[in-house]
Amino acid sequence: MKTLLVIGRRIVSALPSIVGVVIVTFLLARALPGDPAAYYAGSSATPESIADIRSRLGLDKPLVFQFVDYVEKIAEGDLGTSLSSGQPVLNDLATRLPASMELTTAALIFALAIGLPLGLLAAVKQGSLADHLCRIIVTVGAAFPTFFVALVLVFIFYYKLDWAPQPLGRLDEIYFSAPDPVTGFYLVDTLIAGDLEAFRGALSQIVLPAISLGLFALAPIARITRASMLAALSSDFCRTARAMGLSKPRILIGYALRNAMLPIVNVLGMVFSFLLGANVLVEQVFAWPGIGAYAVNAVIASDYAAVQGFVLVMAILYVLLNLAVDLVATAIDPRVRYDG
Incomplete structure (x- = not known):
């Protein structure tokens, strides 16, 4: 019950931030250069046809009325229709989000697999x-x-070297078929389908973009691991454990690392949030069909609905991610279980 109260309190405290994101995004989207009505009408459009499209899109109304219409649609679960794809923005984001989440998760796993041992080694030595x-x-x-x-x-x-496949997305569909969507993660869905060849193909496609993205996350993970481990190793309980003759691995893993995990988990939440936003350029290089590439195309086309939907979904993801980090932190350290 107390955990549910903590979750509710976190969500309520995040509502003002989400409202602020909605307002700022709406205003910034209108400040983008270019006219979405002209983009939608095409290069051969006449001023009359552009004006007609602007009227049908509601862009001829005052900003206040446009904002009210936008909020009403959000309340109904409608993020609008993308001018670029012609599809509902919510459908576009739902289709592309698993690709970005899979890439970000793979990058974080790579950064953890290297950064955590590096930080431990630096602290011990x-x-x-x-x-x-x-x-x-x-x-x-x-x-x-x-x-x-x-x-x-x-x-x-x-x-x-010709060791890696062409950087053409999540899977080379000339040789492999995309798996039936279950989780949206190709590496998981191919295993669920029992298609090991497609799994190897998806794995080979994600290695380079995950390394490119994960290298930047190495530094904060390794540094916070080193600092936290140094603080834990110099604490009274570790000195007492050494005096009692406990083995070095037990002191490092059972005592020091366990007590150092709280700041490490906190920084992992920030790193994951950063990677999810920073994968925009990596997705462009590797033709990765994620929400980052979708957002870039939306900005170029002055696609108001797509830009606003992207930012709103990212804000909600950050809130949920911070909530997950809080819950993991309370599970690691009971002293902060119901704080805040």
Whole structure:
């Protein structure tokens, strides 16, 4: 019951932020250069046809009335229709969101698999060559933009070495068939379907974009792991455990890492949020059909409904992600279980 109250409190506290996102997004979308009515009408349209389209889209109304119409549609679960695709924005986002979530999750797993051991090693071997080497690696990894790393990886592993497949999306559908959507994650759905060949094809497609995106997340994960582990290892309970003669692995894993997990989980939430927004350029490089590429095309086309829908969905995802991080944190550390 208390957990439900905490969840409700978190959701209520996030409502003002979502309202602010709706207002700011609406205003910024109208500030985009270009005329969506002219884009929709085409290059051969006459001023009369453009005016007619603007009237049918409701763009000739004052901003206040446009905003009221927009809020009423949101309340009905209608995010509008995309001028670019001609489909409801909600359908477009629902179709593309699993691709972005799969890429972001794969990038976070890659960053965790390398950043967590690096941070542990740097903390255990503080001041050693390994410590300095770890800090150099994570600093260099975070120094380059994700799109630059993506282009370099494509150039080396696809163009030069021919080890990677063509960067043409989630699956090369010339050789493989897309699995029936169950979770929306190709790596999971291909296993559910028992299609190991398609699984290997999907895995080969996601490796380079996941590395490109995950390299940037290495630095914060490794740094917070190192700092948290140093604080835990220097604490009284770890000194007492060493004095009692407990083994080093038990002290590291059972005591130090367990108590260091709370700040690590908190930073993982921020990193995941960042990766979900930062995958825009990576999706462009690898032709990944996610919501990032969808948002870029919407901005270029001054597609108000698509831009507003994208930002609103991302804001809701961030709220849900922060809620999940809070719940995991309370499960790790009972001292903060019902705080806030």
